Amino acid sequence: MELNQECTLLQNELKKFAQQVILDKVDELDKTCSFARDNIKKLSEMGLLGAVIPEDMGGAALDTIGLVITLEEISKVCASTALITATHNALFAYPILKFGSDEIKKKYLPQAATGEIIGGYADVTTNEIEIKKEGEDYILNGRNLLVLNSSANGPLIILLSFSGEKQNLTALLVEKNTTGIKRVQKNNTIGMKASGIAEIAFENCTLSPTNIIGTVNEGATILQEILGLAQLCLAAIALGISQGATDAALKYAKERIQFNTPIIEFGMVREKIADMSTKIEAGRLLLYDAAMKRDAKKDFRTAAAMAKYFSGTAAVEITTSAIQIYGGYGYMKDYPVERYFRDAQVINVLCSTPVQIKEIIAKYTIS
């Protein structure tokens, strides 16, 4: 698929950036589970934290194809950095832009656009929170096990059910310094160690109606709207992980000599490389097509779901194969493929698991 000149320029710029700036520290960040703050700061200087925010609010108003290419390139080197960027754009800034009051937009979006604040998102399927109403206010008790960008300074978006029924969701914006909010457990996931995922606990945390994004019980609509964009972003990250792992495995297979032969000469290795690169190419076509549909204001939801489903599961398969090509070395933390493998697992289940997303695709396809 031909990209236009603008996209190619962006792609080249990010490729260089990832190699020159991100690559050096990626292992250290993963090992120490440190939030990739410096990378994000540099990306914000490039305007990429305001990718979905319009220019009049200080954003870059990047088109979807530009955003997915950005995430793909970063993920080839550090998927955590890409996930922070994607969360901030698609799961934080975008719902505010689309459904927030003018007041909330004015308060948060200009700061979000420059990266002054980095926003987070609490996964809607891992809420274990009880809500009590007290007058106008809502009192939250419990925990969310999977808050993206929890280490960042900005607020987070959380979707809760006031009625207890799953379909009646309400989106809320929560400042992290609200009394009763505590980050309890970092480093609680298999991968994406530098993305600042953590469990957040709520202890008599009081929220007022001004925290609501959109209206009460509008959450399901908001969720559907943001999931489309989020799925494109996650597909892009999955694709980048797959490409990064395949590039590494290919390089290794050319260098590794066994039986007096570079192992790339062996049929079972070649077959893996062929499978891996075919899946990457297919995933890329699905993703770019879906992104371009969104940019053309066409219905892109089925395409986005397919792209996420395909590239998410492919990333798990491809990174598994990448470790296998490395053999024993692939199992060691000295080599990058085990990190790609762990990161792929996270992407594959975020914003709809394969089981859920197949149901979404079936539903769209049938209607």
Next chain:
Amino acid sequence: MDYFLTDEEKTLKEKARQITEKLVLPVRDKLDEKAEFPTEIVKEMGRQGLLKIFVPREYGGSGAKVMDMCIACEEVARICAGVATAYAANALGSGPIIYFADEDQKKKYLPRIATGELFCAFGLTEAQAGSDVANIQTTARKEGDSHILNGVKQFISSGSIADVYVVLASTDKSRGARGISAFIVEKGMPGFSFGKEENKLGIRASTTTELVFEDCRVPKENLMGKEGRGFLYTMRNFDHSRPGVGAIALGIAQGAYEAALDFAYKNKLLENQCIQKKIADLAIEIEAARALIYAVARMIDSGAKNFSKESSFAKVFPSDVAMRVTTYAIELLGPYGILKEYNVEKMLRDAKITQIYEGTNEIQRAVIALELIREMGMKSRQGKEQ
């Protein structure tokens, strides 16, 4: 499924499960996180008689049956494959002594291995000799009544933990695989030290280190079996051990399957036909893996002469099943699946090694195919002769 285990086998299975649930389950997160070798647990396994199952009766063991080993490995790995690897590495190291050592060597080591007093490891792999086993560079030079070992062994399970190491070294480079010999090296011998300790994706309770030999003098009584037979011993040892690796994979699969089924049931996901199909598939695959492992173990224990191919079957299929089951378990649990709290992410990390260690599944398949080609060649020759 009922495999009509003997009473002894049932007792062993029950005992292995009890010990593991009591001792390993409460600490498995800590062992994984801190990459801590379960020394005390393995000692207790010795006291409870789990170490003597891989040692022959005449040396204080309880029979050295592959079937017993498979039963124990599955049970331990169902809770923690790291501990199962720590456990099985001992058997892998003892194997060559059991099958090929001189009477004196057997008497010297095996009774103490059976009680857990001595711990064993197998030193084969090197940086340039992974799948290409015969390419080992470690040398053993004859000097008077001794051999002088030089070289570095890599990725050795229980390296630095074990007391006794069966080490493969080349006594005659010009003879290639036929110039490789096996030595019994004890911890503390001058010139024998430990190098890098690996930081691994999974089986983190099992310690993996380099063995370093710098002019390490090994007395002639520590040459194991016959000179030049080391490669053969190695292959034969792996033929015996591969079903155990399959059983570790099976245990991981079983553990992940139970966790997934439990989660699906509690969260009412089993009403979804897509999930029903997958869970049914996994149940079938796990049972097929178990049936295959048991059949191969019974075949070996019944005195089969050649079981190299079948032993590979019993490693390749279960380890692929373990990856499919654990990968799916994460998908099914969704965002919960990637959380350490729910344990399946550890099972996935652990499962990956079973496709790699003791010969990658690619090498196994290549060896199986070679055997099939050989069989076809024999058939075709027989056809011509008739």
